[in-house]
Amino acid sequence: MAVPVRISVQAEDFDLATELSGFGHAANTGATVTFTGLVRDDTGALQHMEIEHYPGMCEDAIRKIADEAANRWALTDCLVIHRFGRLVPGEQIMMVATAARHRSEAFAAAEFLMDYLKSRAPFWKKEVTREGAEWVAAKDSDEDALSRW
Amino acid sequence: MTLNLLYFAWVRERIGEPRETVETSAETVMDLVAELKAREPRYELAFSDLASLRVALDQELAEFDAPLAGVREVAFFPPMTGG
Numbered sequence: 001m002a003v004p005v006r007i008s009v010q011a012e013d014f015d016l017a018t019e020l021s022g023f024g025h026a027a028n029t030g031a032t033v034t035f036t037g038l039v040r041d042d043t044g045a046l047q048h049m050e051i052e053h054y055p056g057m058c059e060d061a062i063r064k065i066a067d068e069a070a071n072r073w074a075l076t077d078c079l080v081i082h083r084f085g086r087l088v089p090g091e092q093i094m095m096v097a098t099a100a101r102h103r104s105e106a107f108a109a110a111e112f113l114m115d116y117l118k119s120r121a122p123f124w125k126k127e128v129t130r131e132g133a134e135w136v137a138a139k140d141s142d143e144d145a146l147s148r149w
Numbered sequence: 150m151t152l153n154l155l156y157f158a159w160v161r162e163r164i165g166e167p168r169e170t171v172e173t174s175a176e177t178v179m180d181l182v183a184e185l186k187a188r189e190p191r192y193e194l195a196f197s198d199l200a201s202l203r204v205a206l207d208q209e210l211a212e213f214d215a216p217l218a219g220v221r222e223v224a225f226f227p228p229m230t231g232g
Binding site: 037052054056057060082093094114117118119120121122123124125126135136137138142143 | 155157158159161205208209210224226227228229230231232
């Protein structure tokens with residue numbers, strides 16, 4: 001049975017309650033997991049973050065990752081939303097939601113999605129502070145995280 | 150052949166534009182990079198460290214020794230930082 005995978009790459013903010021209102025309603029769903037990523041400001045200096053993306057490739061890359069997660073953990077529902085553009089500290093950047101028969105599958109699929117979105121979805125973050133702007137560098141640990149799957 | 154080139158993040162900033170069209174007979178991505186580097190210093194700067202660059206051919210991640218035959222769009226960018 002085809003798994004409903006919904007993907008949205010958007011500039012607009014999203015409302016968690018609205019997005020989840022029809023989520024995971026298949027009768028064989030026993031667990032849903034949601035994760036939301038926020039713009040973090042560790043030092044109090046961050047003015048905003050610019051998220052650049054590669055339109056087209058973004059949606060395709062996310063769909064491939066989500067389809068793999070859906071097949072591997074027999075998900076009954078799957079949702080990925082990722083924003084781009086200018087975001088201030090505290091704003092929502094992205095969310096993933098997974099639904100499965102049991103919680104272990106829902107949690108694993110959500111972690112897998114997050115690990116792969118970090119280094120395989122074509123987004124680039126730039127942090128803007130009063131001192132200037134700097135592209136966020138990818139971490140070796142992000143790449144290492146993929147090896148556990 | 151005609152190729153559409155796309156640049157993202159600091160690659161775009163170093164080259165100074167997000168996209169351009171080039172006529173080339175380069176056989177691989179590496180050949181194309183060598184051609185671009187020979188053009189102007191801003192390309193030399195953008196492509197100075199290939200280890201810190203990624204390439205996508207028609208929106209699929211690829212290696213720098215990949216052939217360009219049949220390809221229409223080549224994108225260069227730093228490692229991705231999504232999530």
